Amino acid sequence: MKKKITVALAAIGIVAMGAGGARYLKNDTAAAVVQPSAPIVTELARSETFTVRRTDLRFTVPLAGTLRPVDQTTLKSEVAAKVSEVLAQEGQPVKKGDVLVRLDTEDLTSWLNERVANLESAKAQLALAEKNRSMKLSLQQKGYAAQASVDEVESAYRTSQANVRAMQAQVDLARKALENAVVRAPMDGFVSERAVSPGDKVPVDGKLAVLIDLSRLEIEAPVPTNEIALVAVGQMAAFRVPGLEGREFTGRVERINPTTKSGSRSIPVYIQVENGDKVLRGGMFASGDIVVREIRNVVAVPPEAVRGDQSQRYVLKLDGDRVARQPVEVAKDATATLVAVASGLSEGDTIVSAPSIVLEPGTPVRIGSR
Structure with missing residues (x-):
């Protein structure tokens, strides 16, 4: 009898424990259902965002x-002569008036001396013709000279005058040629090409050097x-x-x-x-x-940051730690890398610039260090 009572009490205890365990499991399940889950935060790389700024838009071709070089000159010889000295080398900087090339002047000096002698002879002939003319005119005034003889001496006088002018021109030409035997730089610059060396014979208009202004x-x-x-x-x-x-x-x-x-x-x-x-x-x-x-000085963003269609354009703007859909008015002015925004954004706003990232408004986000 005692043994039966003990078994009965044990059974009652097991039932009680089961009931208590059931209550515990029920309460624990309820707690799990009530406890809210943590929100999922989307991490954005810094390269996937853009800080709105004011800038200048340049449209280019x-x-x-x-x-x-804008100014470049080829120096050529103005006389036919032999090169006696070259003072400029390729790459050398020169100043206006510097001597670059000297030509041999022996023949040119002889030519000048010959022309000077011819000029002196022509001047002597002119002096004689002028004396004869004055004498004939004096005789004509006294009635001792015919008009024909006067005309003759007048013609000789004018011919002598013309000869003097011609000889003077030749002297000037010979003197100029002698001066041209010294070739000087016509401007500041650099010697880019040297076309002659000492001993070379150059003709008239022969190339000597090329000078450029950088x-x-x-x-x-x-x-x-x-x-x-x-x-x-x-x-x-x-x-x-x-x-x-x-x-x-x-x-x-x-x-x-x-x-x-x-x-x-x-x-x-x-x-x-x-x-x-x-x-x-x-x-x-x-x-x-x-x-x-x-x-x-316009507000501008990358064109790929602008979403939507022509009727409604917007950007994904970071509003605190969440994403907001910000309507914007896009101007017509755009380059390959930036588009002007007429309204909807301010300098310093941060937006999502990566077009592949699609986020619903209100999505929690943070910007990572990468």
Whole structure:
């Protein structure tokens, strides 16, 4: 009997424990359902966002061409002579008036002396003709000389005058030739080519040297005919030169050719470049852009950051730690990298710039360090 009572009590205890466990499990499940889950935060890389700023928009036409000196001269001999001395070497800087080449003056001096002697002879003949003329005129006034004899001495006098003038011209020419035997630089610049050496014989108009001025250069850049209407004289250009990395140079549109270049559908545009430090050289290749229009101080964002269609444009703007859909009015002015925003954004706003990222408004976000 005692054994039966013990078994009954044990069974009652097991039932009680089961009931208590059931209550515990029920309460624990309810707690799990009530507890809210943590929101999922989307992390954005800094490269996937853009801080709105004010900037200048530049609309450009690409340029590419070769630099060449604006002022360049080929020095040629004005007399036929032998080269006695060459004082300029290729690459040497020279000043206006510096002696570059000396020609042999022996023959030129002899020629000058001969012309001077001829001039003196002509002057002596003129003096005699003038004396005869004066005598005949005096006799004519007294009635002792016929008109024919007077005319004869008058003609001889005028002929002598003409001979003196002719001989004087030859003397001047010989003296000028002697002066031209010393060839001087007509401007400041650099010797780019030396065409003669001492002992060479050069004819009249023979090439002696080439002198260039590097202070002003010019780029001849072909512009396609479908873009030439955008280019105008006075517009600025920015360009770079291989080998001078890290430097950007500027120039100005000086002239526009009225016709297309032969064999192409492009029109040459000439861009003048000031080269005060002489770092640019003739023959260097230049590439860059002509600034055909510029809009200053506008709010601008990357074009890929603007979403929606023509009827409703918007950007994903970071509002605190969440994303908001911000309507914007996009202006017509746009470059390849920036588009102007007329309204809807302010300087300093942060927006999502990566077009592949799609986020619903209110999504929690944070910007990572990468």
